[in-house]
Amino acid sequence: MVGLTKHFGAVVALGAFFPALISAQNTTAATTAASTFYLDETQTQFSVNIANDSSDVFIYFTSPAYSWVSVGFGDKMADSLMLVMYPNNNGDNVTISPRYGSGHTEPAFTPNVAIDILPGTTVNDSMFVLNARCRNCRVWPNGFLDPKDTAQPMIYAFGPGSSLYSDSQSAGLKRHVRYGFFTMDMVAATGTGRVPSQSSAISGVTMVGEMVKDHDRASFAHAVVGCLALFVVWPLNVLVAGFFKNIKIHVGVSVLVMALLIVAYALGGVASAQFIRSKSFNSPHQILAFLSLLPILLLSLLPIPSLSTLHAKIPRLHGPLTALAFLLLVLTGGLGLGLASQTRAIILIYTAIALIVCVFIVTVQSCIRRRGSAYARSQGGPRRGSGGDEDDDRNYMLGKMEESSRSTSSASLGGAPPPPPAYGMPYGGQFGADGGQYQYQQSQQQQRSPYGGGTMPGPQYLLNMHPGVPVQVSRM
Structure with missing residues (x-):
């Protein structure tokens, strides 16, 4: 009877302990200060907790496993601190890359921001899940995170559908296909430093405009x-x-x-x-x-x-x-x-x-x-056929010679006379200046003659060969 009473008391104590434990867990989850951005279209959640007992920032980040997803502290890419997330080389976990933005260009990795990957980070059912603690990320070149700001400017972006698998924090990124803006209440996010819990409810966040589609034109x-x-x-x-x-x-x-x-x-x-x-x-x-x-x-x-x-x-x-x-x-x-x-x-x-x-x-x-x-x-150029290049060149040269002959004939029928030979020697003989001039004039007269000036005999020569034979020169 005494043993039964003891067992009954233990059961009662356990029954009282479990509700207290569940209540404590709910209270802990409820008291984790955080501001939460949630995009229903892509089921993307980004929650931030600002630790009031240190300079750390705790992050919960989940999104579909695109090639990359990023969230940045700032109102534009220039001078912003961006957290870029993409699959690791094996595709079973997440690579988180802190980067500084410098305009409408790819942000550059910075080693000055340290991010500790905490338990629970994984790629599950084509979804990124990141639990992380960010150190040295409250101040960066030309920007800072103000815990007293109720409307901290934020930006987000999604990479293209093709997957990027890399363990390198400086892996090259393709241009984003969608991006947008929102503000986040840092006062509501300040509290005991813990990783925020999963949630699909927007808290401390105001959306600024609609998500914008982008192209790498x-x-x-x-x-x-x-x-x-x-x-x-x-x-x-x-x-x-x-x-x-x-x-x-x-x-x-x-x-x-x-x-x-x-x-x-x-x-x-x-x-x-x-x-x-x-x-x-x-x-x-x-x-x-x-x-x-x-x-x-x-x-x-x-x-x-x-x-x-x-x-x-x-x-x-x-x-x-x-x-x-x-x-x-x-x-x-x-x-x-x-x-x-x-x-x-x-x-x-x-x-x-x-x-x-x-x-x-x-x-x-x-x-x-x-x-x-x-x-x-x-144009009468050489053809490269089956006859060989030599025959082609010979035919081409013959054609050029014919053209030259035609041009010479046209010159003899009224074209400009050729210039006199050097030193007054038209045929290469030893003549003086007067003799050379005389020979040259005779040559010009023969070229100007309507009966030609070549080797064929003229009509006067025919008359001398056949005296007494009437020859009508006008009909020749």
């Missing part, structure tokens, strides 16, 4: 214009050069290619200034882009007459320089996709298109080499 336009120049207009120009007789069309399309490349380079400079990895212009993509300018510049200088006539081989550089420029630009574009952190599928599509265009251009140029370009054939 400069990078997109840079890629589109560059691909248009390389994979559409460039092969079209090869066709024009090979199969159109009007060289002006080829020149016009070449100018269009140059204009598109200039626009692509300009857009690339604008896009490069937005990201830390490209601000210094020392990436392989940018270095190769600068090297590509050399053959492009030489191609634009080759048509200058004073340069093309310096040596016979200079015009022949057009083909090799064109091939070199195209190859460098294609490689530059491929490296640019890697620099922009594009997906593997997009890189493979670009590679396939580049190979198809290369095969097409090589095939067309082979046909042009075999039969000659339409413009060269229309």
Whole structure:
């Protein structure tokens, strides 16, 4: 009987203890001072606790596992302290990166802000969950966190849907696709230092406007214009050069290619200034882009007459320089996709298109080499056919000789007379000045004669050969 009484007393004591324990837990949770931002559209929660017994700031942060999610202390990106969250290299936990903003560019990682990852941080069901303590994050260059401010300006942003997996706190980020603003009551968030609890209720937060959609227009336009120049207009120009007789069309399309490349380079400079990895212009993509300018510049200088006539081989550089420029630009574009952190599928599509265009251009140029370009054939230039280059050159020279003969005949029928030979010696003999002048005048009279001045006998000579035979000179 005594033992039963003791057991009954223990049960009663336990029954009284558990409600007290539950009540204490609820009281603790309820007394954790925090201000909570909650975005129902993405189920994103960001809660802040300002410790009143230290300079620490406790954070609870949860959001869908986009490539990255960030919240910043400040009214704009410039001079703000941003906390960027993305998956680690294995995808099973969170990498938190404190960064300083410097304008409408990618924020830069700072080692001056220390963040301690606390238990409970994980990636669960495609959701980031972060429990953290931030040290040295109340003051930063050109900004500070005021515990007495009831409307601390805040910003938030979401990266694109493609995932970023990295353990590095300075990993490169793609431009955000959405962002917005809100204010947070720091007075309500000040209390005993603890990690706030999960909640879907907004507390101490005022939303400022709607969430804004954003686009990386400069990078997109840079890629589109560059691909248009390389994979559409460039092969079209090869066709024009090979199969159109009007060289002006080829020149016009070449100018269009140059204009598109200039626009692509300009857009690339604008896009490069937005990201830390490209601000210094020392990436392989940018270095190769600068090297590509050399053959492009030489191609634009080759048509200058004073340069093309310096040596016979200079015009022949057009083909090799064109091939070199195209190859460098294609490689530059491929490296640019890697620099922009594009997906593997997009890189493979670009590679396939580049190979198809290369095969097409090589095939067309082979046909042009075999039969000659339409413009060269229309100008009487040599054809590169099955007869060999020597026969082609011989035919070309014969055609040039015929043209020269026709021009000589037209000159003899009324054109300007040729200049007198040097030293008055038209035939290379030893004549004096008077004799040379006499011979030259006779030569001019023969050229001006309507009956020619060549080796065929004239009508007077025929009369002397056949005396007594009437010859009507007027009918000859």
